[in-house]
Amino acid sequence: MRHEREPLELFTEGFRRYGDLVRFRMGPRPFYMVCHPDLIRRFLAENAVNYPRESGLPGPLLGNGLFESEGEYWRRQRRLIQPAFHRERLRGLVADMARSIQRMLDGWDARAGQPFDMAEEMGRLSIRLVGRAVYSGEPDDALCHALRRLAWLVNNPRHWLVQEVTRRLAINTARRQEFLAHLGRLDALAADVIARRRAGGPEDDAMSVLVAAKDRDTGEGMTDKELRDEFMNLFAAGHEATGTALTWAWYLLAEHPEVAERLASESAAVLGGRAPTAEDLPRLRYATQVFEETLRLYPPAWRVTRVAVGADKLGGHDVAPGTVVSAISYVVHRHPAFWESPETFDPDRFAPERAQGRHKFSYLPFGAGQHICVGNNLALLKGTLALAMAAQRFRAAVAPGWKVAIQPGIVLQPRGGLPMTVSPRS
Ligand code: HEM
Numbered sequence: 001m002r003h004e005r006e007p008l009e010l011f012t013e014g015f016r017r018y019g020d021l022v023r024f025r026m027g028p029r030p031f032y033m034v035c036h037p038d039l040i041r042r043f044l045a046e047n048a049v050n051y052p053r054e055s056g057l058p059g060p061l062l063g064n065g066l067f068e069s070e071g072e073y074w075r076r077q078r079r080l081i082q083p084a085f086h087r088e089r090l091r092g093l094v095a096d097m098a099r100s101i102q103r104m105l106d107g108w109d110a111r112a113g114q115p116f117d118m119a120e121e122m123g124r125l126s127i128r129l130v131g132r133a134v135y136s137g138e139p140d141d142a143l144c145h146a147l148r149r150l151a152w153l154v155n156n157p158r159h160w161l162v163q164e165v166t167r168r169l170a171i172n173t174a175r176r177q178e179f180l181a182h183l184g185r186l187d188a189l190a191a192d193v194i195a196r197r198r199a200g201g202p203e204d205d206a207m208s209v210l211v212a213a214k215d216r217d218t219g220e221g222m223t224d225k226e227l228r229d230e231f232m233n234l235f236a237a238g239h240e241a242t243g244t245a246l247t248w249a250w251y252l253l254a255e256h257p258e259v260a261e262r263l264a265s266e267s268a269a270v271l272g273g274r275a276p277t278a279e280d281l282p283r284l285r286y287a288t289q290v291f292e293e294t295l296r297l298y299p300p301a302w303r304v305t306r307v308a309v310g311a312d313k314l315g316g317h318d319v320a321p322g323t324v325v326s327a328i329s330y331v332v333h334r335h336p337a338f339w340e341s342p343e344t345f346d347p348d349r350f351a352p353e354r355a356q357g358r359h360k361f362s363y364l365p366f367g368a369g370q371h372i373c374v375g376n377n378l379a380l381l382k383g384t385l386a387l388a389m390a391a392q393r394f395r396a397a398v399a400p401g402w403k404v405a406i407q408p409g410i411v412l413q414p415r416g417g418l419p420m421t422v423s424p425r426s
Helices: 007-018 037-046 071-085 087-091 094-111 118-135 141-155 157-168 174-198 206-212 224-236 240-255 257-271 278-283 285-297 376-393
Strands: 021-025 030-034 304-307 312-314 317-319 324-327 394-398 406-408 412-414 419-424
Touching (some): 007 030, 007 406, 071 224, 071 376, 087 376, 094 118, 094 376, 094 419, 118 141, 118 240, 240 376, 257 285, 257 376, 376 394
Antiparallel strands (some): 021 030, 312 317, 406 412
């Protein structure tokens, strides 16, 4: 089936041939790919109530957390969790995050010239930075390994399918045992963090906000099970996309040395070799733009999908109940009516004066509407800091002979990782 083998090619071709709304035959249900931002606004925002996310059984990893829930329960949880990720609160994390990034970069000095997998490196960095935001902790190597393996098992659709089947039939395969062992490690951490916060631990990370949060109608807080599920959603699911985006950023910078030089100049002018502070953030504008443009060309969450529960019309076409409706961000971000020279890597298109007036629903790296990514400010902060700090110290190049290809699993990753070499700037 082509949509499993090469979905990006299939969807891109469908858009070029048929335009803004394309019906595909795949599986038993009708499937619409929606590419026009007005139509995306319709199903993700204006009539979102008709297009919930597909409900499945709560899985063992994410449980009934924000990613998986819908309706009143989701609304309550979202209200309680959102304050933990306000931009002002995140500013307090800058110093700790900078320290984590600095430690990674110090390790690069000894690795100069030797290829290493940038996807693995960025994945681990992202885990450490999310750890700081979620529970004020820096995960050790064993925990990073567990999370990387879990992400790998979940991101690969074939493994995930096997996981689901073996779980439902309670078959104990080696992969399943591996999955459960990693999950057990994470569950132990979640239980420990929750117990400490209940006993009154630090007060400025996401878990302390969640433990203290009270429903405005009932006055009740979250149960331990609810806290555990949200911990998994934020910590386990929150790291993968940022790590992948940073990996693609390194690839694009290697391919566009002029952008890498400009990024390094900005860092030199603003930071002059020291670690960034929260006050520097507005002046690291080009680093943010590089990250935003990377998210346009390689949106890690490359599709946003819903299922219609009632009849509707999209662009004059009938949508029957049960229709799967998907905005393929990878295609929407290359829509020529909304993006000039869409294949060109041009961070300046995110300069405030050029971004002004852009259709809000033509740029969807964090989704749109009520489910828009709750961690988007954190992701932009991580991306900006990591790029600004790394660019002032290192250049990177794809390892000689390596062919970069895209693997669209749940997340849009480089197939087989991304071997790169780094060299210090003199
Ligand atoms: C570059 C990094 C990231 C990308 C590209 C990304 C992308 C997305 C997208 C597209 C959605 C919407 C899914 C939908 O509508 O079906 C989403 C939702 C979500 N994201 Fe992110 N995300 C990133 C980072 C993070 C981080 C750092 C966290 C938390 C620490 C996080 C937590 C969540 C949660 C909990 C949701 C569900 C929100 C809801 O349904 O209310 N994400 N993300």
